[in-house]
Every structure is written in structure tokens, then in C-alpha cells.
Amino acid sequence: MPKQRSDENGVIPFQLNQIELDKIIENQGKYYPFLKEINPIKAHRMQAPYKLDELIRFRVPYYVGPMIEPTNSSYPQTRQNQSFAWMVRKAKGRITPWNFDEKVDRQKSANNFIKRLTTKDTYLFGEDVLPANSLLYQKYTVLDELNKISVNGKKLSVSVKQELYEDLFKKNNTVSAKQLKNWLIENQKLPYIKIKGLADQTKFNSSLSTYIKLKKSGLFVDKLDSNEFRDDFEKIIEWSTIFEDKQIYIQKLQTIDWLTAKQIQFLQNIRLQGWGRLSKKLLTAIVDSNGQNIIEQLWNSQQIFMSIVNKADIKGTITDANQDLMHSNSMEDILSEAYTSPANKKMIRQVVKVVHDIQKAASGQAPKQIAIEFARESRRNSKLSQTRGHKLQDIYQKISGDIVNKNLKDKLAEYIKNNQLSVWEKTSFQMNKNDQDFLF
Structure with a gap:
């Protein structure tokens, strides 16, 4: 006899198995009444009328993962398994198909699942990156690209850049080089225009697509530009990026009390994807000696992101924040969340081991600084990008x-x-x- 756990069973839809089970329950229920016990989950009774049907219908959601909590245990094997777990409980006790939603927090488990997959900030250790479609992150990408370009050999002035941002980027999903030229001719009265610094010579690669999508809906006109609601919009964008399960996404939207039924209906059909490489803390909480954060400096100056982040005061603040984290975490914890490749992580581990040996030979004297060189292949073509x-x-x-x-x-x-x-x-x-x- 073939084994019941054979993967060949996968070709049979579970609904057919359930129909067969229901027939057996109806026939044998005359003699064994307990078989006909009603499904305790009311929402599933239409498709699965009997309690036993739930054994066929139920599946552990992929975003819940192993059914153990990621907490410390006294058993070594359990501790090893817990390193792969991220489930969040609502209540203690045995988890069954009939009490799953009473015992397991789907929303928090799904959030942990996505957070495990996303990378951490390139500069600040341990900080979660922003969604690629975040209003803040898209503002950063647009301003950084605007600050890189030059017109007729000169950078755009701060006032012209800010006007461009309002007139072109807040109204167009894609801003072409031709649109920029036409705007400059019309507003700056320039007879001759030569633009340099664009990665794609025909258009800008960055845009305010999320802002425009929400604006065009006509449902958020009075709130989209208000700082009072900015955090709520960032939450909505993050939830849309995290939760593929629409029901969970809708439940999260319902926690924002000012959203109307019509607004929720519109938002639940928006699916945003992708993550950036910088965190909210880096862009808004790291400030220079004048008290300006990075996003403010991109807006109020002609500097690009790389120039700002390498300024002595900004760089020093980032270093201090990273040092505080390194003192409170092990090297493995930091490397596991570092924004670099597995090959680079392996090299870093080897370098740290060599440094420890040198430190022992030097009577415990620790080096002030460690520099690691990662060899790269030489690039024949110096273009900004290759389409x-x-x-x-x-x-x-x-x-x-x-x-x-x-x-x-x-x-x-x-x-x-x-x-x-x-x-x-x-x-x-x-x-x-x-x-x-x-x-x-």
C-alpha cells in the first residue's frame, strides 16, 4: 500500500478529500454521534461544517513559521530551534486548528516574518530600513538626485530645486529631461540648457509615486501634506509592504480611527513592494552641529547625501550610535543584521580573529581602528549605470x-x-x- 504522506496526494485538491470525509461523517454519524460535532469556528462553517473538516482545511500560515516562541530555553536543542522562530502568542496553551487565532497573533507574527527578511540600515547598525515607497524615502531619493544634477555647468540653486520639487515631482510619476528643460526655459528664461548628472540621460529615476497615487485618489487631499498625519501614512505604507494577506492589512487599517470606509476600500487595493537601504532614524534623527537632520539638509542645501553623511559631525554621531550598539551586542548579533554579503561577513569574522591574535601578542593592546580592504574588479566603463x-x-x-x-x-x-x-x-x-x- 502506498504511504498516505506521499507527495502524490498533492495532485488531489483538498476539497475532494473533504467531500469524501463529509460523506463518511454523515454515514458513520448515525452510529458515532461525536463525529458530527459542529465546527467551533463559525466563519468556516459554510465550507467546513464539521469539527473534523478543520483538520483538512487548516494550514499553518507561512508567515507564522515554527509553532514555538523565540525565547530562551534550558534545553540546547530547543534553543537551537528557537533561533528560527518568530511566532508571537496571544495566550499560553496548546495550539490547535480550532483555537489558532485565539492563541497566535497573526499580525505581529507576519510583521516579524517580514522584518527577518528585510535588510538593516547601511550606516546605522540594527535599524530597520524604510519601505522603498515610503513618503520619506521617496523624498530622500528625489532630493538626492536633484542635488546631483547641473544645468549649464552649475548646480541648481536651493530655491529653484524646491520649486522643481513642487511643480514637477509632486505632479508627475516620471519627470523627463525634456520636462525639466521646458520648465527651466519657461520659469528661468534660459536660452540654452545642458543637463548633466542624470544616471538615465532621458529622465529622473526617482519619483514621488506614492504621494501622487494618494493625491489623485482625492480622498486624502486635506491630510496628505499635513505633518499631523504623516506618521499614519508611513504606517499605512509599511503595512501595505509587509502584509500580503489582505485581511490582516484591512484589520491594521481599521486601527487608524480617522480612516473612513471609503478610504480603507481604496487603500486595501494598493499593494506596495520593496525596501530601501536607509532607516527613518538616519534620515530624521541624526543631526549636525546646527540641529538639521539629513532630509532637512538635502532640502535646504545643494549637498548630496554622500557629502552630508560624511561630514565630521554627522559621521561622528553615527559612529557613536554604532559603538553603543556594539557594546551591548555580540559581534555575531551585529553581523547577522549587517547590510553586506555573506562573503563579506565571513571576511570580517576572519579579520576579527586575526586582530584578537595580534592583540594577545601586543600584551592586550587593542587597535584604535581596523581597516578592511575589499577587492573589486576594475570597471572598463565609467558610466553611471548600464541600461x-x-x-x-x-x-x-x-x-x-x-x-x-x-x-x-x-x-x-x-x-x-x-x-x-x-x-x-x-x-x-x-x-x-x-x-x-x-x-x-
């Missing part, structure tokens, strides 16, 4: 003319020039079958 079209073009230039003819190379160059490869589905790039084979 898909340019990567294809580089590949085709290396391929023999017998395989890829000049006509195809010229056609590819034309489409790159016209920016028609940015969305592949919208192009009409006609190729024969052999060409397609080499392209893909």
Missing part, C-alpha cells in the same frame, strides 16, 4: 558578424536611442527567428 539596451549592445559588438548582422546591430542602436527598450512589450522590434534565439 538593458546598452548591455545588449555591448554583447552584440563582441559577437561575430556572421552570427549577428549589421542590420540588427543598427536596429538595436536605434531603439536604444529612442528609449523603446524600457518596456519590452511596447516595442515593435522585429527580428527573425535566428535573431530572437541570440537575443534571449
Whole structure:
């Protein structure tokens, strides 16, 4: 007889198994009444009328994970297993399919699940990064990109930059170089315009897409620009990024008392994805000697983020914050949340071991500073970025003319020039079958 736990059972929908179980319960319930006990979960009775049906219907949500709490235990094996757990309980006691929502906090468990997957701040150890669609994070990316560009060899003045932010970025999902030129001609009366500093020479890569989406809905006009509601909007964006389960997302939205039913209906259909690389604390809580945080300096000056974060006062504050964390945490705890690759983490561990040996040989004298050099491959091309079209073009230039003819190379160059490869589905790039084979 085949084993019941065989993965071949997966081809049979569980609903068919449940129909078969219900037939058995109805027939055998005449003789064994306890089989016909009603499902204690009222919300599931329509699909699973009997208590036994819940054994087939129930699945532990993937975002809850192992059914143990991540707390210290006196048993070594349990402690090892708990390092992989993140579940949050509502109440103590045995967890069953019938009391799962009474014992387990789905919302907090899902939040912990996502937090385990996201990286930490690039500069501040242990700080959670902002969602990529956060209003604050998008403001940072737009201002940083604006401060990088130059027009006719000069950086934009603070006042012009701020006007650009209000007139173009708050009204357009994508701001093109052409729109910028037209705005400068109209508002600054410049006869000749040459823009430098854009990674993509045709447009800005950053945008205020979340702000515009909320603004265009017409449901948040009186609150979106108010500092009083800014934290609530950031929570909404974070929840949308974290919770794939719409029911949990709706429950979280209902905790914000000023949201109306119509606003919740609109927000529950918005699915935001992705995470940034900086934290709220870095952008708003780290201040310079004048009391200005990083986001304020990006707004009130012509400096880019890298210049600001490397200023002596800002850099010193970041170092102090990291030192405080390192004193209260082990190196492994810090490395586990560090924003770097596993290969780099391995190198750091090895370097620390070597330093400990040197420290022993030096009568316990600790070095003031450790510098680690990570070798990188030299880049032949010094462009700011490589688009898909340019990567294809580089590949085709290396391929023999017998395989890829000049006509195809010229056609590819034309489409790159016209920016028609940015969305592949919208192009009409006609190729024969052999060409397609080499392209893909």
C-alpha cells in the first residue's frame, strides 16, 4: 500500500478529500454521534461544517513559521530551534486548528516574518530600513538626485530645486529631461540648457509615486501634506509592504480611527513592494552641529547625501550610535543584521580573529581602528549605470558578424536611442527567428 504522506496526494485538491470525509461523517454519524460535532469556528462553517473538516482545511500560515516562541530555553536543542522562530502568542496553551487565532497573533507574527527578511540600515547598525515607497524615502531619493544634477555647468540653486520639487515631482510619476528643460526655459528664461548628472540621460529615476497615487485618489487631499498625519501614512505604507494577506492589512487599517470606509476600500487595493537601504532614524534623527537632520539638509542645501553623511559631525554621531550598539551586542548579533554579503561577513569574522591574535601578542593592546580592504574588479566603463539596451549592445559588438548582422546591430542602436527598450512589450522590434534565439 502506498504511504498516505506521499507527495502524490498533492495532485488531489483538498476539497475532494473533504467531500469524501463529509460523506463518511454523515454515514458513520448515525452510529458515532461525536463525529458530527459542529465546527467551533463559525466563519468556516459554510465550507467546513464539521469539527473534523478543520483538520483538512487548516494550514499553518507561512508567515507564522515554527509553532514555538523565540525565547530562551534550558534545553540546547530547543534553543537551537528557537533561533528560527518568530511566532508571537496571544495566550499560553496548546495550539490547535480550532483555537489558532485565539492563541497566535497573526499580525505581529507576519510583521516579524517580514522584518527577518528585510535588510538593516547601511550606516546605522540594527535599524530597520524604510519601505522603498515610503513618503520619506521617496523624498530622500528625489532630493538626492536633484542635488546631483547641473544645468549649464552649475548646480541648481536651493530655491529653484524646491520649486522643481513642487511643480514637477509632486505632479508627475516620471519627470523627463525634456520636462525639466521646458520648465527651466519657461520659469528661468534660459536660452540654452545642458543637463548633466542624470544616471538615465532621458529622465529622473526617482519619483514621488506614492504621494501622487494618494493625491489623485482625492480622498486624502486635506491630510496628505499635513505633518499631523504623516506618521499614519508611513504606517499605512509599511503595512501595505509587509502584509500580503489582505485581511490582516484591512484589520491594521481599521486601527487608524480617522480612516473612513471609503478610504480603507481604496487603500486595501494598493499593494506596495520593496525596501530601501536607509532607516527613518538616519534620515530624521541624526543631526549636525546646527540641529538639521539629513532630509532637512538635502532640502535646504545643494549637498548630496554622500557629502552630508560624511561630514565630521554627522559621521561622528553615527559612529557613536554604532559603538553603543556594539557594546551591548555580540559581534555575531551585529553581523547577522549587517547590510553586506555573506562573503563579506565571513571576511570580517576572519579579520576579527586575526586582530584578537595580534592583540594577545601586543600584551592586550587593542587597535584604535581596523581597516578592511575589499577587492573589486576594475570597471572598463565609467558610466553611471548600464541600461538593458546598452548591455545588449555591448554583447552584440563582441559577437561575430556572421552570427549577428549589421542590420540588427543598427536596429538595436536605434531603439536604444529612442528609449523603446524600457518596456519590452511596447516595442515593435522585429527580428527573425535566428535573431530572437541570440537575443534571449
